Amino acid sequence: MDILIAVCLVVLALAVAYVVSAPLRAPQDEEQHDPDQGRSRASEKEAADEKAELDSLLTARENKYKEIRDAELDFRTGKLSSDDYKAIDAELRAEALEILDQLEALDRS
Amino acid sequence: MAGLGFACLLMALLVCVYGIGASLYGVRSGRAEFTASGRRSVYALAGVLTVAFAVLEVAFLRNDFVFNTVADTSSRSTPTFYRAAAVWSSQEGSLLLWAWLLSLWSSLALFLTRRRMRDIASYATAILLGFGGFFIALMVFYANPFATTHPAPAEGAGLDPLLRFPTMMIHPPMLYSGYTLATIPLAFGMGALLSRRVDADWLKAVRRFAFAAWLFLGVGILLGARWSYSELGWGGYWGWDAVENASLMPWLTGTAFLHSLMLQEKRGMLKVWNVSLVLATGTLAIMGTFLVRSGVLNSIHAFGGATLGVPFVTLIGVLIVSRRDMLRSEHRLDSLLSRESIFLANNVVLVGLCFVIFWGTYFPLISAAVTGQESSVGPPWFDRYTVPLALLLVLLSGLGPVIAWRRATLANARRNLLMPVAGALLTLVVLLLAGVPGRPYALAMFSCAGFVLTSLGQEFVRGTRARRAMAGEPAPQALLALVRRNRRRYGGYVVHLGMAVLFIGVAASSSFKHASELSLAPGQSARVGGYEMKYERPTATVTPQFDREHTGSTMALGAEVNVSKDGHHVATLRPSQGYYASGESSAGTVGSLIAGQAVSHISMSGGVTRDLWSAIQPDIGAPVLQRIVSTGNKTLPSEDALVALLYLAREYLKHPPPAQFHFIVSPLVMWIWIGGLIVLGGGLIAIWPAPSTVRRRVLARSRAARGLARA
Numbered sequence: 001m002d003i004l005i006a007v008c009l010v011v012l013a014l015a016v017a018y019v020v021s022a023p024l025r026a027p028q029d030e031e032q033h034d035p036d037q038g039r040s041r042a043s044e045k046e047a048a049d050e051k052a053e054l055d056s057l058l059t060a061r062e063n064k065y066k067e068i069r070d071a072e073l074d075f076r077t078g079k080l081s082s083d084d085y086k087a088i089d090a091e092l093r094a095e096a097l098e099i100l101d102q103l104e105a106l107d108r109s
Numbered sequence: 110m111a112g113l114g115f116a117c118l119l120m121a122l123l124v125c126v127y128g129i130g131a132s133l134y135g136v137r138s139g140r141a142e143f144t145a146s147g148r149r150s151v152y153a154l155a156g157v158l159t160v161a162f163a164v165l166e167v168a169f170l171r172n173d174f175v176f177n178t179v180a181d182t183s184s185r186s187t188p189t190f191y192r193a194a195a196v197w198s199s200q201e202g203s204l205l206l207w208a209w210l211l212s213l214w215s216s217l218a219l220f221l222t223r224r225r226m227r228d229i230a231s232y233a234t235a236i237l238l239g240f241g242g243f244f245i246a247l248m249v250f251y252a253n254p255f256a257t258t259h260p261a262p263a264e265g266a267g268l269d270p271l272l273r274f275p276t277m278m279i280h281p282p283m284l285y286s287g288y289t290l291a292t293i294p295l296a297f298g299m300g301a302l303l304s305r306r307v308d309a310d311w312l313k314a315v316r317r318f319a320f321a322a323w324l325f326l327g328v329g330i331l332l333g334a335r336w337s338y339s340e341l342g343w344g345g346y347w348g349w350d351a352v353e354n355a356s357l358m359p360w361l362t363g364t365a366f367l368h369s370l371m372l373q374e375k376r377g378m379l380k381v382w383n384v385s386l387v388l389a390t391g392t393l394a395i396m397g398t399f400l401v402r403s404g405v406l407n408s409i410h411a412f413g414g415a416t417l418g419v420p421f422v423t424l425i426g427v428l429i430v431s432r433r434d435m436l437r438s439e440h441r442l443d444s445l446l447s448r449e450s451i452f453l454a455n456n457v458v459l460v461g462l463c464f465v466i467f468w469g470t471y472f473p474l475i476s477a478a479v480t481g482q483e484s485s486v487g488p489p490w491f492d493r494y495t496v497p498l499a500l501l502l503v504l505l506s507g508l509g510p511v512i513a514w515r516r517a518t519l520a521n522a523r524r525n526l527l528m529p530v531a532g533a534l535l536t537l538v539v540l541l542l543a544g545v546p547g548r549p550y551a552l553a554m555f556s557c558a559g560f561v562l563t564s565l566g567q568e569f570v571r572g573t574r575a576r577r578a579m580a581g582e583p584a585p586q587a588l589l590a591l592v593r594r595n596r597r598r599y600g601g602y603v604v605h606l607g608m609a610v611l612f613i614g615v616a617a618s619s620s621f622k623h624a625s626e627l628s629l630a631p632g633q634s635a636r637v638g639g640y641e642m643k644y645e646r647p648t649a650t651v652t653p654q655f656d657r658e659h660t661g662s663t664m665a666l667g668a669e670v671n672v673s674k675d676g677h678h679v680a681t682l683r684p685s686q687g688y689y690a691s692g693e694s695s696a697g698t699v700g701s702l703i704a705g706q707a708v709s710h711i712s713m714s715g716g717v718t719r720d721l722w723s724a725i726q727p728d729i730g731a732p733v734l735q736r737i738v739s740t741g742n743k744t745l746p747s748e749d750a751l752v753a754l755l756y757l758a759r760e761y762l763k764h765p766p767p768a769q770f771h772f773i774v775s776p777l778v779m780w781i782w783i784g785g786l787i788v789l790g791g792g793l794i795a796i797w798p799a800p801s802t803v804r805r806r807v808l809a810r811s812r813a814a815r816g817l818a819r820a
C-alpha cells in the first residue's frame with residue numbers, strides 16, 4: 001500500500017512538473033497561436049501592449065454599441081423624449097466613431 | 110492514504126510558491142513563458158487539490174476513522190448521503206473545500222483570459238495563488254485534514270444531527286463557491302491597479318465571475334434560510350447571526366458592484382468606487398470564510414484579522430490612492446434625473462446596509478477594543494436600521510427601470526411613474542380596506558412592492574409593444590426576443606421582481622405571524638392564529654438509520670396534531686424529536702443510544718397564503734421513561750439495548766406525558782422561497798451569454814452606426 005502511494009505521488013509530482021514547465025521547455029508550443037512569437041523581448045512587450053490596447057478598444061466599442069441600443073430601447077419604451085433621444089443618439093454615435101477611428105489607426109500601425 | 114493527502118497539500122503549497130514567483134517574474138521581466146508557467150501552476154494546483162479532496166472524500170465514505178476529521182464528524186450510523194457531505198462539516202475539511210473550489214474557479218478564469226490582459230492576468234494569478242497558498246498553509250500548519258490517530262477508534266462521533274438535511278448537503282458548497290468566485294474580481298481588480306490598466310476591459314473579464322459569485326452566494330443564503338426555517342426548532346429563517354451576516358455582506362457589496370459596473374462600462378464613471386467595491390466584496394468574502402469556519406469572532410481575530418486582513422486592506426488602500434489619477438471619471442452625471450443617479454442612490458443604500466450589518470456583526474470586537482468589555486447587538490438593533498434601508502432599496506428597484514439612461518425629462522418621468530404610483534396606492538388602499546392590521550413598515554413594504562411590480566410589468570409590456578411595432582411579431586414571441594436581445598436588462602428586471610416578491614414574504618411573515626409555545630397532553634388543543642391545534646396522539650419510532658427523516662436517529666418521539674379552522678380539517682402535522690447515539694459508554698448501554706444531541710423534526714403544512722409550522726419537545730425525562738433507561742442500563746448488554754428503547758417507545762405511546770409544543774402560523778412565507786427562485790431565474794437570464802446571432806446583428810448594427818455617424 002505504501003509503495004502504491006509513493007508511486008502515485010511520484011506520478012503526480014511528475015505530471016505537475018510537466019504541466020508547469022511546458023512553457024519554459026518549449027515557449028513556442030505555449031504561444032503557438034500568438035502571432036508575436038519569435039520577436040525580441042522588447043517587441044514582444046510592445047506587441048503585448050498593443051494587444052491590450054486593442055482589447056480595450058474592442059471592449060469600449062462593444063459597450064458603446066450596447067449604449068446605443070439601450071438608448072433606442074429607452075426611447076421606444078417612452079423613457080426618453082424624441083429630442084433627447086436624437087441628441088443622445090448622435091452623441092453616442094460620434095463616440096462610437098471615435099473608437100472605430102482609434103481601432104483603424106491601431107490596425108494601420 | 111492520509112500520507113498521500115498530506116503530500117498533496119505540501120505539493121500544492123510548493124506549486125503556489127512557484128506560481129507566484131513565476132507570474133511576478135514573468136510580468137516584471139516581460140517574459141511570457143514565465144507568466145504562462147505561472148498560469149499553468151493554477152491548473153496544476155487544481156489537479157493536486159482534486160486528488161487531495163478525493164482522498165478525504167473516500168476516507169469519509171469508507172469510514173476510515175484513522176483520519177481524525179472522519180472520526181470527529183462522521184460515524185458508521187451516519188447515512189451515506191450525509192457521510193459524503195460531512196467532509197465540509199469540519200474546519201479542516203471546509204478549508205480544503207475552499208482551496209479546491211478556489212483553484213477550480215481560478216483555473217477557469219485564467220483559462221478564459223489566457224490570450225488577453227497578460228499583465229493583469231499575471232498579477233491576478235499571483236494574487237489567487239497567494240490566497241490559495243495562505244489557505245493551504247493554514248491546513249499544513251494549523252488544521253490538517255489528513256491528521257491521523259493510531260489505532261483508529263472503533264466508531265466516530267457522528268455528523269452533527271442538525272446538519273443531516275439535504276439543504277445542508279449543498280448549502281456550504283454554494284456559499285463557498287460564492288466566496289471563492291468573489292476573490293476572482295478581487296484578484297483581477299488588484300491586477301488592473303498594479304498593471305495600471307484600469308479601463309473597462311478588466312471589468313468585462315470579471316463581470317461573469319462577479320455575477321456568478323453573487324448568484325452562488327444568493328442561493329447559499331437562501332438555502333441557509335430555508336434550513337433554518339424548516340429544520341431548526343425556532344421557526345425563523347433569519348436571525349442576524351454572525352455567520353449569516355458574513356454571507357450577506359459580500360452579497361450586498363456584490364449587488365452594488367453589479368449595478369455600478371454598468372456606469373463604468375457605459376460612461377467611464379465610478380472607477381474608484383468600482384475597484385473599491387470589488388475589493389470590498391472579495392475581502393468580505395475572505396472574512397466570511399473565517400467567520401463561517403471559526404464560529405466565533407475571536408477566532409478570526411486570532412488568525413484571520415491579524416495575519417491577512419490588516420496588511421491586505423492596507424495594500425488595497427495604498428494601491429487605490431497611488432492610482433487615483435488613472436481612476437478619474439471620464440464623464441460626469443448628465444442629469445440628476447437619470448438612471449445613473451438611481452444607481453448611485455442604490456449603491457449608497459446597499460453599502461449603507463452592508464456597513465450597518467458589518468458594525469452589528471463586529472460590534473463584540475469593536476466594543477472589546479473600545480471599552481474592554483465584549484457586548485453584542487441583537488435582531489431588534491439590526492431591524493431598526495435595516496428595515497428602512499430595505500424599504501428604500503425596494504423602492505429604488507422599481508424606480509430605476511422607468512428612468513432613462515443619461516437624462517430623463519420630468520414630463521417623461523411623470524408619465525412613466527403614474528402607473529407604478531397608482532399600483533402602490535392601490536395596494537395600500539386594498540390592504541387598509543381588507544382590514545390588514547396597521548403595521549406601518551409592513552404596509553410600506555407592500556406598497557413599495559406594489560410600486561415595483563407595476564413598474565416592472567409596465568416595462569415588460571412597453572418593451573414587448575415596441576418590439577412588436579419593430580418586428581411585427583406576436584406578443585409572446587416579441588417578449589422572448591426582447592428578453593433574449595437584452596438579457597442583462599430584463600434578467601435584472603426579473604431579479605428586481607423576485608426581490609419584491611421575497612420582501613413581501615419577509616414583511617408579511619415577520620409582521621403578522623402568530624406563535625405559541627405551550628404544553629399539551631393528548632386530547633388537548635390550542636388556538637393559534639385562528640387555527641385549532643389538537644394533540645391527537647403520540648407517535649414513536651425506534652428504527653436506527655431508517656427513521657422517517659433518514660437522519661440516522663436511534664429513536665424519535667413525537668405527536669400527531671390535527672389542525673382545523675372553523676370546524677373544517679386543514680392539515681395533520683407530525684412533529685417529532687430525534688434522539689441520537691452519543692457513543693459515550695458512561696451514559697450506560699441504553700442511555701448512550703439516546704444521549705446524543707436531540708434534534709427537532711419540524712412538521713409543516715405550507716401554502717401560498719400561510720404556513721402551519723410545528724415542533725415538539727417530548728418529556729423524555731419523565732420518571733416513568735427514565736426508569737426504563739436506568740433499568741436497561743443495569744440489566745442489558747449493549748447488543749440488546751435497543752429492546753429497552755422499544756419498551757420505552759411503547760410506554761410513551763401508552764402513557765404519554767404532556768409535551769411542549771411550538772406552533773407558528775405565518776402568512777406568505779412561501780413567497781420568500783418563490784421570490785428567491787425568481788431571483789435565481791433572473792440571474793441566470795442575465796448571466797447567460799448572448800447568442801452568436803445577436804453578436805452578428807450587433808456587428809451589422811455597428812457598421813450601420815458608423816455609416817450614420819459619418820453622415
